[in-house]
Amino acid sequence: MNERTAARPKRVTIDDLATAAGVSRQTVSRAINDKGEIDPSTRRRILDIARSLGYRPNRFARAMVHQDEVTLGLLVPNIVNPYFPEVADGVLEAASALGWHVVMHRTRATLDGELGAVKLMARQVDAFVGYLGHPEAVREARDSGLPFALLDGEVLDALAPEEAAVGRVEVDLESGVRQALAHLVQLGHRRIGLIDAGGTAQPSPRGRHFDHCAREFGLSLGPGLRRPGRNSVEGGQRAMGELLDENPGVTAVLAYNDLVALGAVRAVRGRGLRVPEHCSVVGFDGLSVAALVDPPLTTLHIDKQRLGAESVRLAAAALADPGVVPERVVVRPELVVRESTGAAAV
Template sequence: MKSVTYFMVLHRIRRNKMPVTINDIAKEAGVSRATVSRVLNDSGYVKYETRQKVLKAIKELNYTPSAIARSLSTKKTNTIGVIVPEINDPFFGEVIKGISEVADEYNLNIILFNTDDNVEKELKALELLKEQRIQGIIITPTFTEDELNSEYLKTLENFGIPIILIDGHVKYTSFSGVFIDHIKGAYDGTEALIKAGHKKIAIINGHMKSRPAKERFIGYKKALSMYNIPLEERYIFYGEYKYENAYNITNEILKMKDPPTAIFVSSNMMILGCIKALYENKINVPKDIAIIGFDKLEVLNIIGMNISFINGPTLELGRTGMKMLIDSLNDKKKKEIRRVILLPEIVLKGSEKYVEKNRCE
C-alpha cells in the first residue's frame, strides 16, 4: 500500500507542476527504476502488462523525458553539429536549409555554430559539440590547407564520430565530404564573357589560402588560356570574400587607365559590393561594363537586376552532406571515404554581354 507521504508528493506534482522523475513513475506504476528506464529507452525485456503500467503512469504524471538525462544513460543524443564560417552568407543559408530538410526527415536535431571565419571560434565549437554527445558533425572548415596544424587535426580525429566536410577540404585527413566543382564554374563564367566578345576580363577572387578560391582562379586562367587571351596581373584582385573589399576594388578598377570590359566576381557577397560601386558611379551593366558572379543571390532577382551567375547547387550540397552523415551513422563499421562532386550551372541573364563602343574600350 502506498504511503500517505507518497500521495502528498503526487498531489504536489499534479497541482504545482513539480518536475516528474523516474522515481515518481516507478512508485506510481509499482515497479523498479530500472524497469522504467528500460521502457523509456526501449532497451531490455519488459513484460507487456508491466510496460502498460509504466506507460499509464507516464501519461498520468505527464512526464516528459529529459534529453540531457537520456543522453547520459545512452551516451548519445539525437543531435548533430553543424559548423559554418559565415552564417550571414546566403550560400551557407541555403546549405543549412538543405541539411535541415533531411535532418527533419530522420528526426534529428541540429546544433549550429557560426565561426566568423575565426579559427579559435571553430576549435571552441568543436569542443562544445564534443561535450554535447552529438552523433556526428557537418563542417565547412575555417582552417585552410596552409594554416593546418596538429592541434586542429588532433581535435577532429579524436572525436570518434562521423565528420562530413561541406565544400571545405582538410589536408592530410581522410574525411568524407561533398564539394562543388569550382574549376568548372569559374571556367564556364569566364568563357561566357569571352564568347560575348570580352578580352579584358578582371577577376575579384577570394583569399588564395582557401580551396574554392584556388580552384576558381584555375578555372579563370584555364578559360583565358583556351582562347589564347594573355593573363594580366593588373586584372587580378583579391577581395577575401568580403563585401567591403569588393566595393573598394571595383572603385579601383573604374579608375584604371585601361580598365577591363568585364569582371568575374568570385562570390555572392562580393557581387553586392561590386554592384554598389557600379551604381554609385552611375555605371550601366552591361553597357559600360559586364559582370558575372559565382553563386546565386536571390535579392538581385527581387530588385529586378539581371545579373548572370554561376549557380552552385547549395541546397543539394546540404542535402547530400546530411545524407552522407546518415549513411555513416547507420553503418559505423564501414570506413569507406566518399567524395561527392556537384556540378554548378551557368545562368546567363544578359549582364555578360559585350556592347560596342564600350565605356572601357
C-alpha cells in the same frame, strides 16, 4: 594547457581499435555492430581490446537500441552571408526527414573558432557536418571519434592521405569558372577581370581556376586583372574601383561570389557607367537575392539544398557504419544568364 583540457581524455576511436588489434576499420566495425562475416574469436578479441581501452560507442549506436534522439552538429563560418543559411536549410530539411535535431555553431573561419566548436560538439552531438578551413581543426574532428562530413574539402589537400580520408561535399569550382569565362568570351569580351576574396595577393581556389581557364581561352592576364578583396558587398565595391582605376579598358568581371558582384555593380554605377553596357558582371553561388537586384545578376548557381542534404547523407552513412569508406560528392554549378551580362562594348 588548462586543467579542464588536461582532464578531458582523448576519445578512443575506431582507428585506435583497428591499430591495436591489427585489423581494418571495417573489421572493427563488423565486430562492434555484430554484423557477422567475422570470425567469432576475432570479434571477441576486438571487443576485449575495446573494453580495455575504454572505447565508448557513439550515441547513435545507443539510439538504435534505446530509441534516443539523434543530434547533428552544423558548423558554418558565419550567418551574415546568405549562402550559409541556404546550405543550412538543406541540412535542416534532410535531418528533419530522419527525425534528427540540429545544433549550429559559428566558427568565424578562425582556427580558435573551429577548434572550440569541434570540442564543444564532441560533448553535444552524435555527428556533425560543415566547414573547416584549418588542418588542425580537421585533426581535432578525427580525434573526437565523431563521424563527420566536410562541406568544401580544400583543407584536406594540406593533410596526409590517411588524415584526409574524410567524407566531403565539394563544389566543382573549375567548371563554374570555365562556364563563366566561356559565356563572356562568346559575348566578345577579351579584357576580363576577377575580383577575388581573401584580402591578400594569394589567389583563392576560384582565383587559381580563373588564371588557368583564362589561359585556356587565350585571355590577357595583365597586371591588376585579378584584384584581391574582402568577401562582402563593400569589399567588392572597393576592389572593383581599384580594378577600374588600373584597367579602365576592362569590359567584364567575374566576382568571387554574388555579394562581391553586387559591390562591383555599385562601383561601376558610381563611375557613371552602366551594367552591362560598359561592363558585364558575373557572380558566383546563385543566391536568391541575385534575381531581385537591378540588373538581375548573371551567376553560377550552386544547388545549396543539395550540398546540405548530401552532407547529412554522408554523416548518416558514417553513423550507421563507422567503417564505411569516405565518399567524395562533387556538385557542379550551372550558369544562369540574366541582365548583368551583355555584348562587349566596341
